[in-house]
Amino acid sequence: MLKISELSARTGLSAHTLRFYEKHGLITASDRSEAGYRFYTDADVRRAEFVKTARNSGFSLEDIGQLLSIRVDKLSHSCQEVTDITRLKLDEVNGKIAELQSMQQTLMILLDSCCGGPENATHCSIMEALEEGESRKNAGRETS
Amino acid sequence: MLKISELSARTGLSAHTLRFYEKHGLITASDRSEAGYRFYTDADVRRAEFVKTARNSGFSLEDIGQLLSIRVDKLSHSCQEVTDITRLKLDEVNGKIAELQSMQQTLMILLDSCCGGPENATHCSIMEALEEGESRKNAGRETS
DNA sequence: GTTGACCTTAGACCTAACTCTAAGGTTTAT
DNA sequence: ATAAACCTTAGAGTTAGGTCTAAGGTCAAC
Ligand SMILES: [Zn+2]
Ligand SMILES: [Zn+2]
Ligand SMILES: [Zn+2]
Ligand SMILES: [Zn+2]
Numbered sequence: 001m002l003k004i005s006e007l008s009a010r011t012g013l014s015a016h017t018l019r020f021y022e023k024h025g026l027i028t029a030s031d032r033s034e035a036g037y038r039f040y041t042d043a044d045v046r047r048a049e050f051v052k053t054a055r056n057s058g059f060s061l062e063d064i065g066q067l068l069s070i071r072v073d074k075l076s077h078s079c080q081e082v083t084d085i086t087r088l089k090l091d092e093v094n095g096k097i098a099e100l101q102s103m104q105q106t107l108m109i110l111l112d113s114c115c116g117g118p119e120n121a122t123h124c125s126i127m128e129a130l131e132e133g134e135s136r137k138n139a140g141r142e143t144s
Numbered sequence: 145m146l147k148i149s150e151l152s153a154r155t156g157l158s159a160h161t162l163r164f165y166e167k168h169g170l171i172t173a174s175d176r177s178e179a180g181y182r183f184y185t186d187a188d189v190r191r192a193e194f195v196k197t198a199r200n201s202g203f204s205l206e207d208i209g210q211l212l213s214i215r216v217d218k219l220s221h222s223c224q225e226v227t228d229i230t231r232l233k234l235d236e237v238n239g240k241i242a243e244l245q246s247m248q249q250t251l252m253i254l255l256d257s258c259c260g261g262p263e264n265a266t267h268c269s270i271m272e273a274l275e276e277g278e279s280r281k282n283a284g285r286e287t288s
Numbered sequence: 289g290t291t292g293a294c295c296t297t298a299g300a301c302c303t304a305a306c307t308c309t310a311a312g313g314t315t316t317a318t
Numbered sequence: 319a320t321a322a323a324c325c326t327t328a329g330a331g332t333t334a335g336g337t338c339t340a341a342g343g344t345c346a347a348c
Contacts, residue, residue, distance in 0.1 A: 005294070015295090016337060024335095035344055037295055046275070053277045057254070058247030061335070067274065074265040079286070082270045083260035090251040093244050100241045103202030107234040110201070116227035121218040126226045130211065131190070133197045142223070149324070159325090160307060168305095179314055181325055205305070295344065302337070307330100314325065 001031065001039040011048045018048070024061055026051055026068060047071075059089055115142045145175065145183040155192045162192070168205055170195055170212060191215075203233055259286045 004015045013021070021027045022038075027048050029038035040048075050071065054064045063085055070077040113125040121127055125142045148159045157165070165171045166182075171192050173182035184192075194215065198208045207229055214221040257269040265271055269286045 003295080014337085017335085019297095020336060033295095033344090035295075036297090037344080049277055050274050053274050055335095057250045057274070058244075067271075070265055071271060074268065074271065077265045078262050079259050079265055079268050079270075080262055082265055082268050083255060083258050086251055086255050086258070086270060090248065090255060093248050093251060097241060097244045097248065100202075100237050100244070104234065104237050104241065106201045107230055107237060111227060111230050111234060114227050114230070115223050118222050118224055121214055121221045121223055121226055124218070124223050124226050126223075126230060127211075127215060127218065130194050130197045130201070133193055147325080158307085161305085163326095164306060177314090177325090179325075180327090181314080199305095289348100291346105291348090293345085293347105296342080298340095300337100300339075302335100304333100307332075309330075310328095312326080314323100316321100316323085318319100318321090 001041065002045065004029075004038045004040070007040045007045065007048060010045060011052055013048065013052060021048075021051065021061070024065075026061065026064060058093060059085075063089060113141050145185065146189070148173075148182050148184070151184045151189065151192060154189060155196055157192065157196060165192075165195065165205075168209070170205065170208060202237060203229075207233060257285050 002010070004018055007013075008015045008018060011018075018027060022029070027044065030041045030044055031039040033039060047068070050068070051064055054067055055061075059067065066085055067082070070081060110126045110129055113129065123142055125140055128140075146154070148162055151157075151162060152159045155162075162171060166173070171188065174185045174188055175183040177183060191212070194212070195208055198211055199205075203211065210229055211226070214225060254270045254273055257273065267286055269284055272284075
């Protein structure tokens, strides 16, 4: 039986975070001392590690809640349910990547167009491009 | 002189958002009616469009504040300052992309390992992989 | 028998960029 | 003159995942 600080040390999740997860239904201490101290079993440790691994894999706490409910009763759940959650998450991640890559593209074009030098910004093509708006996708290069 | 709803229609930024931007120092109405209604000039419209374009390019409102202060006095600012802001943003975006690609990788490996079928999850290799933790990067395939 | 490390709770605070509400004043058209 | 459609403000709420504080109770050591 571990106290919260011991579970914290074992998992790398802070005691605050562990209580936060408990409040959100992810990890509940199996037992309490008379004074109300949380006590965690080995099964709790495994559960906490599952949560941490899932979190590091990109799952939201809500996803993790679903995964945990599958975990405690695997007979009543199918591989398909598991892949559904995973695929949804992958789609989400892919969407965010696409969005960021579009920004990356824009920023690289902007950077490429500007001389980056010490002279004043009256001729700066980044400023011009932001002035022009979306219409023109490719900024003109600065002419010295 | 445009009223806020007219500027909103012209820029696609909601009146709420325009007031929010004003509160954060980005776009201030050049004038007010006697009753306190905001009135925007053509210069305000251009400024609002600049903000919108910068936002769509991925800049934070704080970044945009810096870009705007360069914009109003280009003689006192250099191309280098502009590229500094842009490069910092690009680094940030690249960092986020890398993080997401790592999640993408993990999720794809997980998905690849699981049969995704209707049978129960007692043999599910996604669940196993989340159980195992970080140590083993490649999940074993499910054997039917 | 008291110091110090640990634990408890409820609840406030954080970031970012909105988004909305309440409660009221203004304008315009009928 | 009254209803609809606009505008104002301050301030609360949203999302996600924590992070921290206050005010106090508990436990082990010296
Ligand atoms: Zn230049
Ligand atoms: Zn430049
Ligand atoms: Zn399977
Ligand atoms: Zn499976």
